[in-house]
Amino acid sequence: MPRVSRLVALSTTPLLVFGLAACSSSSSTGEEESASGDWTPVTIEHALGTTTIESKPERVATVNWANHEVPLALGVVPVGMAAANFGDDDGDGTLPWVEEKLEELGAETPVLFDETDGIDFEAVADTQPDVILAAYSGLTQEDYDTLSEIAPVVAYPETAWGTPWREVIELNSQALGMAEEGAELIADLEKEMDAAVAEYPQIKGKSAMFLTHVDATDLSEVSFYTTHDTRAMFFEDLGMATPESVATASAETDKFSLTRSAEQADAFNDVDIIVTYGGDELVTSLEEDPLLSQMPAVENGAVVNLPGESPLGTAANPTPLSISWVLEDYLSLLAEAAEA
Structure with a gap:
């Protein structure tokens, strides 16, 4: 859901230091993994720039609406994700289908980012992510640039808040090195929809x-x-x-x-x-x-x-x-x- 962007008073130096440290660590790991054939750097072009993920992300954070559902659907529990502030009937910050998936995976609820007034950059940084997924989002260029100091960011491909669910899965799964699994998820959902629609x-x-x-x-x-x-x-x-x-x-x-x-x-x-x-x-x-x-x-x-x-x-x-x-x-x- 579109949010009003908020400038958070961050100390620039610590954030930059964290971002540089994360990049340094990722680059080293990426070389080792690439050499072993376990990971090939992933480059994703989107509306706000080009993002390269040099090493396999172990700590996944997501911002804005529903991006966390892709890693969860693929069995990966994010370290942090946006709290639900629409349709959350029990007020716990998660929607029922997310709660069901977390229970299925035997996982605790990740850190929930309060985005009522915009992205909480400090909270995102505190989770020390290796990648930030936002293929369905309304990120501004300023939001993207600030998040990119924390970790590589996957933004929306063309239009803010206009990414079809298939592309959300494609982009976010690609960033996780799980493109094949993402394609299978899309195929399964399409098959499920076709069967259900046939009944009506x-x-x-x-x-x-x-x-x-x-x-x-x-x-x-x-x-x-x-x-x-x-x-x-x-x-x-x-x-x-x-x-x-x-x-x-x-x-x-x-x-x-x-x-x-x-x-x-x-x-x-x-x-x-x-x-x-x-x-x-x-x-x-x-x-x-x-x-x-x-x-x-x-x-x-x-x-x-x-x-x-x-x-x-x-x-x-x-x-x-x-x-x-x-x-x-x-x-x-x-x-x-x-x-x-």
Whole structure:
């Protein structure tokens, strides 16, 4: 989730010393491992630069949303990861599918970085990582440069907060020297999704848009996720279609969400199903609004109303571990809307 960047008052010299020491140690180890054939340096190009991982990372840290799920899915427990601050219904900083995986691995919860006000660089440095995974993130160049003083950083490939779940796995697993295992994980998830989707033929080809955090007290404007957002991308994984109206609007921007006046609601007459966050009050407000109620999806009652602060609502943004956790429930809700 996008965060407001925060400058942390760090002492530059100690951080630089730590970064140089880590690089020196990694370089030496990398030569030994390369010589033994156990590790080949990995170079990853991304939106904020080029990162080379000289030696096999033993201590893995992750920042921003869901990056920790890749090493966990591959059996590697991070030394530190971002605390969940969305959908964490029990307030312990971890989401249920992460808790289940940690229990499966017999592992304690890693150090949790509080990113409420931005990345906690000191906390990340304290975990002494060999690599920092952030293939799905909103890192600024300044964030990236500061983290790079701690350890090699894998940032997003093109757009902030726009990395598809497959690429998140590809990039983060590559950084761990586990590209083959990452590819197997992708294949397994695709197979699982195909099997689950086959049980819900009523949603096949239905067009869907994701309204984002609509204010039930002010429906003069509506916001929606563009095709650059992973929530909207997930519809195609589920055999659904992108409405032409959303595709056209998305082609004009690289933003992950856009806002339109309610007076332009008729532009979305090609939407079969609406997914959004909210409660019954929101659905009632949409149905009673003189403009938005004319949208076919609203008029037909084809609205999937996800509880925004629950794990179910969070999992609509697909991540390596949440896909399996949410798949059946999400498909069931979409099928119910398709039949409305």
